[in-house]
Amino acid sequence: MSSSLAVSTKLNLQAHPVDEVGIRERVARLATRSIKKASKVEGLKLALSMVDLTTLEGADTPGKVRQLCTKAIHLHSGRKDLPMVAAVCVYPTMVRIAREALQGTPIQVAAVATAFPSGMNPLAVKLEDTRYAVAEGAHEIDMVISRGDFLRGDYARVADEIGQVKGACGKAHLKVILETGELGTLDRVRLASDIAMQSGADFIKTSTGKIQPAATPEVVLVMLQAISDFYRKTGKRIGMKPAGGIANAKAALNLLIMVREVLGPAWLTPSLFRIGASKLPNDMLMQLEKERTGVYQGLDYFSND
Amino acid sequence: MSGNGVNKKSGRLDVRKTYKMLIGGAFVRSESGRALDVNAPGGKWLGHVCRASRKDFRNAVVAARKAASGWANTTPYLKGQILYRAAEMLEGRATTFREVLQSIGFSPSAAKTEVTQAIDLLVYYAGWADKYLQIFGSVNPVSSPYFNFSVTEPMGVVAYVSGEKRPLLDLVSGIAPIVAGGNTVITLSTGRAAVAAMELGEVLATSDFPHGVINLLCGLREELVGQMATHMDVNALVTQGADAKECAASRGACALNLKRFFPREANGKGDEDPYRILDTVEIKTTWHPVGG
Numbered sequence: 001m002s003s004s005l006a007v008s009t010k011l012n013l014q015a016h017p018v019d020e021v022g023i024r025e026r027v028a029r030l031a032t033r034s035i036k037k038a039s040k041v042e043g044l045k046l047a048l049s050m051v052d053l054t055t056l057e058g059a060d061t062p063g064k065v066r067q068l069c070t071k072a073i074h075l076h077s078g079r080k081d082l083p084m085v086a087a088v089c090v091y092p093t094m095v096r097i098a099r100e101a102l103q104g105t106p107i108q109v110a111a112v113a114t115a116f117p118s119g120m121n122p123l124a125v126k127l128e129d130t131r132y133a134v135a136e137g138a139h140e141i142d143m144v145i146s147r148g149d150f151l152r153g154d155y156a157r158v159a160d161e162i163g164q165v166k167g168a169c170g171k172a173h174l175k176v177i178l179e180t181g182e183l184g185t186l187d188r189v190r191l192a193s194d195i196a197m198q199s200g201a202d203f204i205k206t207s208t209g210k211i212q213p214a215a216t217p218e219v220v221l222v223m224l225q226a227i228s229d230f231y232r233k234t235g236k237r238i239g240m241k242p243a244g245g246i247a248n249a250k251a252a253l254n255l256l257i258m259v260r261e262v263l264g265p266a267w268l269t270p271s272l273f274r275i276g277a278s279k280l281p282n283d284m285l286m287q288l289e290k291e292r293t294g295v296y297q298g299l300d301y302f303s304n305d
Numbered sequence: 306m307s308g309n310g311v312n313k314k315s316g317r318l319d320v321r322k323t324y325k326m327l328i329g330g331a332f333v334r335s336e337s338g339r340a341l342d343v344n345a346p347g348g349k350w351l352g353h354v355c356r357a358s359r360k361d362f363r364n365a366v367v368a369a370r371k372a373a374s375g376w377a378n379t380t381p382y383l384k385g386q387i388l389y390r391a392a393e394m395l396e397g398r399a400t401t402f403r404e405v406l407q408s409i410g411f412s413p414s415a416a417k418t419e420v421t422q423a424i425d426l427l428v429y430y431a432g433w434a435d436k437y438l439q440i441f442g443s444v445n446p447v448s449s450p451y452f453n454f455s456v457t458e459p460m461g462v463v464a465y466v467s468g469e470k471r472p473l474l475d476l477v478s479g480i481a482p483i484v485a486g487g488n489t490v491i492t493l494s495t496g497r498a499a500v501a502a503m504e505l506g507e508v509l510a511t512s513d514f515p516h517g518v519i520n521l522l523c524g525l526r527e528e529l530v531g532q533m534a535t536h537m538d539v540n541a542l543v544t545q546g547a548d549a550k551e552c553a554a555s556r557g558a559c560a561l562n563l564k565r566f567f568p569r570e571a572n573g574k575g576d577e578d579p580y581r582i583l584d585t586v587e588i589k590t591t592w593h594p595v596g597g
Contacts, residue, residue: 295562296363298370298538
């Protein structure tokens with residue numbers, strides 16, 4: 001396709017060496033912030049409204065997806081003060097089921113596409129995968145970059161693929177998964193972020209959740225800085241989605257702190273910041289229930305899905 | 306001792322022990338950094354022990370919950386072997402324990418009795434570990450073509466508040482039936498008993514108990530019992546030597562979250578009693594079609 005070259009030639013890849021020690025120090029410093037009581041409750045509710053509730057198992061069934069959608073709408077029974085999550089993230093074949101289950105709600109349906117999670121398929125298949133998911137009704141597409149091509153140094157091809165998938169998305173928003181656990185260094189994370197943003201990503205996303213380590217605070221900070229630099233240069237606000245390995249409410253609040261510190265309050269909205277998670281919401285709900293009742297909670301009392 | 310810490314008698318540095326709590330298989334200080342003084346009965350200062358915070362307790366609950374399903378599914382035979390192993394380890398360190406007990410006011414003979422009884426108690430419950438199921442479970446006669454079984458299942462995470470009168474024995478007599486029943490446990494030892502409890506941590510840590518099955522805390526009773534009673538992820542609370550006021554408060558708090566509560570007298574009666582295991586297991590009854 002001729003348009004592909006047009007995308008890759010526009011790449012402007014300046015080296016942005018990442019100071020790993022500095023990043024680690026800043027992450028550690030930000031992690032010492034303690035958020036308590038009323039601010040914690042507000043923070044957790046905000047974080048819940050940014051969750052992409054995810055199920056990406058080979059064993060997913062329509063029943064399980066419907067159950068997840070119910071959870072996306074009603075996070076915890078008996079509480080009317082909780083927001084709905086931002087989106088439900090599923091495989092393309094489950095998009096239609098999720099759309100039906102979420103009808104009448106503002107919750108978006110995101111589909112992983114482009115031969116998720118490895119991305120090891122020909123471009124034509126990836127594009128078809130994307131078009132299928134969009135035709136099924138996906139509002140958002142989570143694509144994976146070709147890590148093999150990236151690590152070989154074939155940045156043009158990576159950029160080209162992102163550009164073409166963006167084209168296949170139509171109106172759907174595109175989130176580009178860098179799979180930082182396979183990139184190795186923070187320098188490469190920064191480079192991959194720059195490529196993705198220049199090639200048409202609406203969001204950049206850390207991980208598929210299938211590889212460890214996933215969304216480490218260091219990686220998130222580097223990506224946030226890349227977004228910040230991109231905004232300053234182009235005036236365009238790119239979204240951020242950490243996903244995978246965000247274990248508890250505290251980690252989620254720390255993410256909000258990082259976003260606030262690096263990008264400012266404009267990014268603290270579900271349209272520019274998402275958290276990909278499946279088990280995390282329960283931990284946040286346990287914390288919220290603790291604040292409400294004064295009693296520490298157990299998972300027995302929260303829906304398991 | 307001279308200024309540089311060298312013991313004048315032996316000519317070498319004293320290796321002084323820091324007593325630490327056992328949480329999730331790791332020996333830790335309290336996250337709060339707080340410590341308590343432990344004094345001998347005459348008032349002589351013996352040293353510091355940790356003063357567990359509520360956060361330490363919550364961390365222990367997380368560790369115990371993580372270990373719960375693995376320990377519940379460990380074969381009863383292996384549970385017995387591990388308890389027996391604990392007896393072996395305690396036997397090997399009997400002298401140390403006698404010294405520890407004497408340092409907190411026990412006579413040599415009383416210390417010896419306490420340590421010996423604690424070892425025997427571990428052996429006793431090691432024996433019950435693969436036998437209580439047959440005694441407390443049953444095949445029930447029903448007048449339809451079904452088998453009807455009642456079987457025991459562990460409750461899950463149990464909190465245990467140990468007494469101070471018998472520092473070692475109160476602790477062992479609490480832990481052994483709880484873990485023999487397949488539960489994981491978080492214990493609290495207070496006052497002078499804390500020293501013996503933290504010493505026991507080293508025995509339990511080398512007995513093959515998976516990390517998190519037994520978690521030992523020491524601190525203040527009034528600070529932590531309320532937390533143990535209200536925490537929704539703790540399935541049962543067993544206390545020793547609680548006064549009427551504490552009992553009433555714990556009973557009320559446990560009722561709110563349907564937690565089992567077993568206050569025990571600190572008189573040592575009934576240490577060897579399989580019904581102690583029954584306290585922290587549930588009986589589940591199931592139906593199964595004959596020939597199905």
